[in-house]
Amino acid sequence: MPLERIALISDVHGNLTALEAVLADIEARGIRRIFNLGDYVGKGPRGQAVVDRCQEVCEVTILGNWDDFLPAPDIAPDSDSMRWWRNELREDQWAWLRSRPFCHDFVLSGRQIRLFHASSDTVHHRTHFDHDEKQFLAMFENTPATGDGPLPTVVGYGDIHDAFCETDLGRTLFNVGSVGNSLGDPTPVYTILEGVPDASDPAPFSIQFVRVPYDAEAELAVAHALNAPELEGYEAELLHGIYRGDIYNNRTPSYHRAG
Incomplete structure (x- = not known):
């Protein structure tokens, strides 16, 4: 059978300009299947438009932590x-966001793959790239949240805004990064x-990571025009990759506190 490519995107966080740039790159590569690992909203100014666009183009849409609590x-x-x-979202979008499935399981090239937003037990439990072996193995477990399907050998997730890939103990764990x-x-x-x-x-x-340049200044201009909140932090994140919490709490910059 022929090989097929699937684009995995995550953590768009209301940034429509970045989403459109990534979708254009996916389309230019001839990829037709897009799976979204959650966090469509919050942080950025255009959650409503991002939700509408993801509903239009994404075959799979998974629950993120912001989609659950916001x-x-x-x-x-x-x-x-x-x-x-x-309040920037429509009320019908509130219900849609919270009704997203926790995970998505499928088979590709003989590998049992599971995708979720943050961890195997909840969207609110973060697993960073500098985890220990116990945390690594927990990502492959069945839990009440994942159900009792076949145990995965490959797990992909979002949440930490930090793309990586690790193979150990016959298992592969990867983070798809943030759009x-x-x-x-x-x-x-994003990840292919x-x-x-x-x-x-x-x-x-194969697992491939793709970085797509875009006009961050244009997105910030929209945020200013809409009087979106936390603009200082948003600018630090979009232009410099510095987590806004570090700005507001006077911490040493770290990109391992996202979500």
């Missing part, structure tokens, strides 16, 4: 920023999986 005032942090990002809020290197990044779909026998398989 539309729910009873669990979201109470702040002017949270209210602004929530709209990439930290460390602020250039949007290539293999034979639904093939139970081993076949060629």
Whole structure:
């Protein structure tokens, strides 16, 4: 059977300019299948437009932590920023975001693959790239959140805005990076999986990371025009890849606190 490519995107966070640049690159490569690992909203100014666009182009749409708490005032942090990002969305989008599935399992080139946003147990538990062996193995476990399907040998996730790939103990763990809020290197990044779909026998398989330059200044201009919140932090993230929490809390810059 012929090889097929699947584009994995995550953590757009209301950055429509970055999303459109990445979608253009995906289309130019002739890739027709797009899976989204969550966090469509928050941080950036155009969550509503991002949700609409992702509903249009994404075959798979997974729940992220922002998608879970932002539309729910009873669990979201109470702040002017949270209210602004929530009210920028339509009410029908609140329900759609919270109804996204926790994970997506499929087979590619004889490998059992599982995709989720942050960890195997909850969208609110973060697993950084500098994890220990126990944390690594936990990403491959079945939990009440994932259900009792076949155990994965390949796991992909988002949340930390920090693309990486690690193979150990016969398993592969990778992070797809962030389209709209990439930290460390602020250039949007997405992942391409290539293999034979639904093939139970081993076949060629690859994981590729793609960085796509875009006009960050244009996105910031929109944010200013809309009077979006936390503009100082948004500028630090989009232009310099510095996490906004480090700016507001006077911490040494670190890109390992995203979400």
